[in-house]
Amino acid sequence: MRLLQKIVNKIFFLCTGFCNRKEPRVINKADAKESELHLIHILREQNVNRVLVVCSEYLKSQTHFIKLKERMQGAGLKLFLYAEQIENPSITLVERCVHLFYSNNCQAILAIGGGSIIDLAKATKARIIRPEKSLHKLKGLGKIRASNKASPILITSPTTITAAESSKVAWIVDHTKQIKFILNDKAILPNYVMHCAEYITALPNQLLAGTSFGTLVQAFESLFSRNNSAYINKNAAEAIFEILDCLEQNELFTSLSNENQLIDNNNQTIANKNQIIEALQNSAFKAGNAAGRSGVGYITAIANALAVFGNLPYSRVASVALPLILEAYLSLKPKLLTRLGSDFDAEIIIAQINKFIKTWNITADYKQTKSLPMREISEYVKNDIDSIHSPPLILSDEKLDEILHKISQRIFD
Structure with missing residues (x-):
């Protein structure tokens, strides 16, 4: 990448990491x-009816x-x-x-779903704000630049655990050009995030844990980014822990699979599934606050490559890649992992993550998928890293290929 572009990117992340701490308002x-009902009140208060x-x-x-x-x-809103x-x-x-937004004269966007649905809604808002520009012209850092005219209200209501709910980032795939690119701009930061634990309670435990791992990855990447700040570190570290x-509460979740709460012999509530989900949602909100202000690293670049070449979901690929990348960082730059605190033991955390992957059965099993072009994927990752990503160090070609080989074995073999 040209030196000038690197300087521009650094300035962007300095501004967003240190100066811009605006967060979505939470409806909880x-x-x-x-x-x-509170969401309806907000929409009516802002004269939104479509x-x-x-x-x-x-x-x-x-x-x-x-x-x-x-x-x-029932409140008179047209959906x-x-x-x-x-x-x-x-x-x-x-x-x-x-097209659907314009043809029906809509005034707001409500995204209900996981990270992909929320990213779709953010990118839609970007195009509505700048209708004269294609998504390719809006890709990158700070390219949307909302004008003074009114832009649509964006409300996210996650049905999985995802950092996308509160971040100012969206990832979009262009299948014709075989790329996955970023939109990173405060203009697409959600206005509101509606947390409803009941929306997530019915999720299978494996999916709940899998999406939690995807959020965990984004928190780690924010923490280890070259472009972090005290605000980013605080949000990312809290989300990780x-x-x-x-x-850690795998057995409890298993017991709560068919019940929303556990009652002891004295009819006292031992655990409430909604409370645990609310804790995960709050963690995802913090991870989203950190993500986008810091940039991402190798795990996201690898997940993007496998999305482009194999249409694989982010959270599953990221879960497989996380311990491998952490092990590489630990061996090459041990001091990096002390950002979590002086009493943090990196090896214990990596062992804990590997244990969780097994106990929660977080697998990315795509054995039915034909072999993917790993050489092309390796080149894609290196080019992606050299564009707008900000990993804490640059892996050698040999180390990257070794990690990609291990990921390929775990997913496809």
Whole structure:
């Protein structure tokens, strides 16, 4: 990359890491109904009556979504639904959402789903803010630059654990050019995040843990970035320890698979699943605050490459890559891992992560997928790292190929 571009990127991250600490407002009431009613109040207060709802195809038939839709429509809001089952949002999907938004004169976007759905909604907002520019012209750092005209309100309501809920970043795939690129701009920071633990309670434990791992990865990458600050370090470190603490409770989650709470012999509540999910959601919010202000590293670059060449989901690939990258950092730059604190034992944490991957059965098993072009993937990762990524160190070609080989074995063999 040209030296000038590197300087511009550094200035961007310095500004966003040290100066811009704006966060989305959180809607987190006692239960889903109260949160939904508060959301409706906010929309009516801002004279919004036509809303584009972006969600997964699966969500449409879920009870909590049906109730939300009924409450919003009962309040006089007109909803226009775009439902799609996606692993990685593409330019084509974004343009469909933009068309639906304009053709129905919408004023707000409500994204209900995981990271891919939320990224799709953010990219849609970017195109609405700058209709004269294609997504390719908006890619990169600080390219959207919201004008003075009113931009649509963006509300995210995660149905998995994802840092995307509160970050100012979206990742979009262009299948024709075989690239996955970033939109990083405060203009697409969500205005509101609605936390409803009830939306996540029904998730299978494996999926809940898998998406938590994806969020854990983003917190680690923010912490180890060359472009961090005290604000980023605080949010990232807290998210890491809180997520690890929740994942430690595997047996408890197993016991809570069919019940929302455990009661002892004296009819006292031992554990409440919603409380654990709320802790994970708060951790995801912190990870999102750190992500985007710091840049990302090798794990995201590898996950992006496998999304482009194999359409694999981020969280599964990231879970496989995380311990391998941490081990590489520990061997090459041991002091790096002390950012978590002086009493932090890197080897214990890596062993803990490997244990969680086994106990939670976090696998990225795509044996049915034909072999991917690992040489091309390696080149993609190196080019990605050299563009806007900010890992704490540069791996040698041999070390990167060794890590990619291990990831390939764990996923495809």
